[in-house]
Amino acid sequence: MLKSRIREAISKSRTRESIEGYLFLLPNLLGFLIFLAIPLAISFYYSFTDYNLFTTPKFLGLANYAKALGVSFDPQAYQTALVQGKSWFAAVGAWIKPNDPTFWVALRNTLVYALGVLGFSIIPAFLLAWLLNSRLRGMTFYRALIYIPVVASVVGSALVWNWIYQQQSGALNTIISGTISWLNKLIFTAIGHPLVDPYIGWLVLPQYALFSLILMTSWATVGYDMVIFLAALQGIPVHLYEAATVDGASRWHILFRIIVPLMTPTIFFIFVINTISSLQIFSEPYIMTQGGPANSTLTIVYYLYQKGFQRFQMGYGSSLAWIVFALIFIITLIQFRLSGRWVYEE
Amino acid sequence: MFSRGQRGELLSKILFYGVLTIVGLVFVYPFIFMVATSLKSSPEVFKNILSLFGERLRFDNYATVLETVNMGRYMVNTTIVTLGVVAGQIVTSLLGGYAFARIRFPGRDLILTLYLGTIMIPFTVILIPMYKMMVAFGWIDKLQSLIIPWLFTASGTFLMRQFFKTIPKELEEAAYMDGANRFTILWRIFVPLAGPAIATQFTISFLYAWNSFIWPLVAIQSKANYVVTQGLADIQGGYHASPPLVLAGTTLVIIPTVLVFLFAQKYFIEGVATTGIKK
Structure with missing residues (x-):
């Protein structure tokens, strides 16, 4: 009798607890459902349709995906290219005809962007974290200086860099010109080989524009990577390298044989996070180059924006969005697979 | 020596x-x-872009940007949006974080995993249907389109959960015995202890809302409702596009984020380092 009463009381309080749990979670659950789950489902549906926002979506099956990813082959062009004496690679390039060449340009740019930012941010960030992991005074101050570009608005930073990169009178070219004329006065004119001012069009020449954007994004990424590295470095037990120091190991030996291997999980984390965000770059090219010159800075998300919101091809735009998602997913998966080979686990 | x-x-x-x-x-x-x-004049900029000072400090550039280019209006709009998003994200993540940390209910761990998984979904995927949804709700070109959909945060909820897990259970048990309800416990016991977590979330939400660009670009059309990032893009393209004015506007946009960062630095950096939240 008593037992069943206790059981009843417990189950009553359990039910009550469950209800309370869901009540506390309700705002999040509703928000998630209305502003994520439902749009996600709709976006998936749109990606199989022809939809211009004003008429009802027309179902197309896989046509949007075929347009973006599909290619056709032109053997004639391959032969012609070979006859014209072009290289085999150029001939293969002529042989494969993408259905939407611009998509492939955007994809290539986006991948180069992601790789470039990884390269230009991870190594400086690691070295800076290594320097800042010191007991000397003022480390918080320097950490803050390097972190400020991370918190600043990307749009704002892009406008500042516009005037740094500007060709005629921008800060960077002024510094380069000044340095070169100083060096010429100092040595090179005297020895008869004056240096020529390269006068680079950082944002107006296709061969430099993407690189310039990569440099700027890296500047705004180093601080973040550095803070993550710094936390990981501070988590390495001191006795590990004290023992090595006592054994007479050199600084470099400690860095590459002890610290770097222990840091591989963090390096891996930074790889994944940076890749995910770089694949979604939009504001930088939008503000600084509008995707130009000659599409050299057109990224996939920018292309999606053009298709969806400037040409109102919302069905095609949605399929591009899902391709970005799939790309992020696949690259993250590959990184996880590869991580088994080089990430140290305890 | x-x-x-x-x-x-x-x-x-x-x-x-x-x-x-x-x-x-x-x-x-x-x-x-x-x-x-x-703080320079246009000719001074082109004469020597590297010099730190012109003939005098031209603070009137700021007045011009605030009035003529309407940056003042954009700053007010952005402040409203940011306050709404920050307050909302803190409240929903406190509630959700408490539920995940302290209440037992069926499906809790599964829901948490799924919720965290949503962080992986790029916003771009829902950009088009969200636009369509705002049109359907009649929120297009209104500030609520920049606030209401962004009141929820999976990473913030997780941050609070992790923080609440470290609070000893004894603290709330006594209050529970005295018949306090969970809401009172959250408000009276957890929230006062959660200062560092709230400061972290405040900074993350602030930066996110203040700096957002692609969504306002899609959801807001008339200049009266622009946010600052749109305002900057607009000055850049407009006939006012002289470097001093563009960069005065940029300074107005960047300074608040730097100040918030410097004030909350201690907590914020720790939060970033432990959760890996990027922006």
């Missing part, structure tokens, strides 16, 4: 600080350039 060892140590210290100072200057130079240019 110094022994050889002391002198070596001093030299390596000077070298160490020298390197850090040069690197630090490289990182902040664009902002020094920004503020310096914003």
Whole structure:
């Protein structure tokens, strides 16, 4: 009798607890459902349709995906290219005809962007974290200086860099010109080989524009990577390298044989996070180059924006969005697979 | 005066600080350039872009940007949006974080995993249907389209959950015995202890809302409702596009984020380092 009463009381309080749990979670659950789950489902549906926002979506099956990813082959062009004496690679390039060449340009740019930012941010960030992991005074101050570009608005930073990169009178070219004329006065004119001012069009020449954007994004990424590295470095037990120091190991030996291997999980984390965000770059090219010159800075998300919101091809735009998602997913998966080979686990 | 060892140590210290100072200057130079240019006249900029000062400090550039280019209006709009998003994200993540940390209910761990998984979904995927949804709700070109959909945060909820898990259970048990309900416990016991977590979330939400660009670009059309990032893009493209004015506007947009960061630095950096939240 008593037992069943206790059981009843417990189950009553359990039910009550469950209800309370869901009540506390309700705002999040509703928000998630209305502003994520439902749009996600709709976006998936749109990606199989022809939809211009004003008429009802027309179902197309896989046509949007075929347009973006599909290619056709032109053997004639391959032969012609070979006859014209072009290289085999150029001939293969002529042989494969993408259905939407611009998509492939955007994809290539986006991948180069992601790789470039990884390269230009991870190594400086690691070295800076290594320097800042010191007991000397003022480390918080320097950490803050390097972190400020991370918190600043990307749009704002892009406008500042516009005037740094500007060709005629921008800060960077002024510094380069000044340095070169100083060096010429100092040595090179005297020895008869004056240096020529390269006068680079950082944002107006296709061969430099993407690189310039990569440099700027890296500047705004180093601080973040550095803070993550710094936390990981501070988590390495001191006795590990004290023992090595006592054994007479050199600084470099400690860095590459002890610290770097222990840091591989963090390096891996930074790889994944940076890749995910770089694949979604939009504001930088939008503000600084509008995707130009000659599409050299057109990224996939920018292309999606053009298709969806400037040409109102919302069905095609949605399929591009899902391709970005799939790309992020696949690259993250590959990184996880590869991580088994080089990430140290305890 | 110094022994050889002391002198070596001093030299390596000077070298160490020298390197850090040069690197630090490289990182902040664009902002020094920004503020310096914003206080010059256009001819002064083109005469010598690297000089830090013109003939005098032209604070009137700021007045021009606030009034003529309407940056004042955009700043008010952005402040409203940011306050709404920050307050909302803190409240929903406190509620959700408490539920995940302290209440037992069926499906809790599964829901948490799924919720965390949503962080992986790029916003771009829902950009088009969200636009369509705002049209359907009649929110297009209204500030609520920039606030209401963004009141929820999976990463913030997780941050609060992790923080609440570290609070000893004894603290709330006594209150529970006295018949306090969960809401009172959250408000009276957890929230006062959660200062560092709230400061972290405040900074993350603030930066996110203040700096957002692609969504306002899609959801807001008339200039009266622009946010600051749109305003900047607009000055850049407009006939006012002289470097001092563009960069005065940029300074107005960047300074608040830097101030918030510097004030909350201690908690925020720790939060970033432990959760990996990027923006």
